[in-house]
Amino acid sequence: MAKVVAKVRGYFGGEIREPGSIFDVPDDLKNPPKWTRPYSFGGKGDHDGDGKTGGSKPAEVTADQSKPAGPVVVPADWRDGKAADRKALAKAITGENVANATEADRIIAAYVEASESERGPFADAPAPVTVTGNGVAEAIGGVQPDWIAPGSTGETGDDI
Structure with a gap:
């Protein structure tokens, strides 16, 4: 897999990629999308997030530094x-x-x-009501025939 960076908004791999997002494309892909460029680190800096520059290894995370396992419940008061x-x-x-x-x-x-x-603003909204069909057949009393012969009452036994 080769890493690329999106230059503009685009769609790849079933996701919409925003400008600046880094993602992988398969190596066997002959032409990567035109709206991407190859990803390269490009020099000195903190590439691994440990605060050190260059080829440093990330520091071990202790139990005191770890994030909480789940969401924190904040009381109203x-x-x-x-x-x-x-x-x-x-x-x-x-x-x-x-x-x-x-x-x-x-x-x-x-x-x-x-x-x-x-x-979100509609998190407490009720669930949408689903209706089978489009509601027209139920409103007119069932499925209507495509054509009724002139002089017929529309009953099934009254065919010409």
Whole structure:
């Protein structure tokens, strides 16, 4: 697999790729999409996210540095809690120690706002009602014949 970077928005591999997204294309693909360019790291910098430049290996993550396993439940009255409780809640959200209560309040407020925006505006909307067919046949009392002979009453035994 060869890594490429999307230059513009495009569709590949069943997904819409935004500009700047990095993804893999098969090596046996003769011509990769024209809207991509080959991915290369391109020099010095922190390529592996450990804060060191060059060919460093990432540092081992300890249990204290790891992120929480699941979503954190924030009580509705979190602002009324003690500073130590708010700092502990912020630590549960970020996985890092928080310096003061003001920073903890900022972290908790941002977390609450982000979790509310993930729900979306119609998260509590009722499920859509599904109707079999298009409803016309039920409204007119069943399936109607394509053609009725002149002088016929439309009954099945009244055919010409």
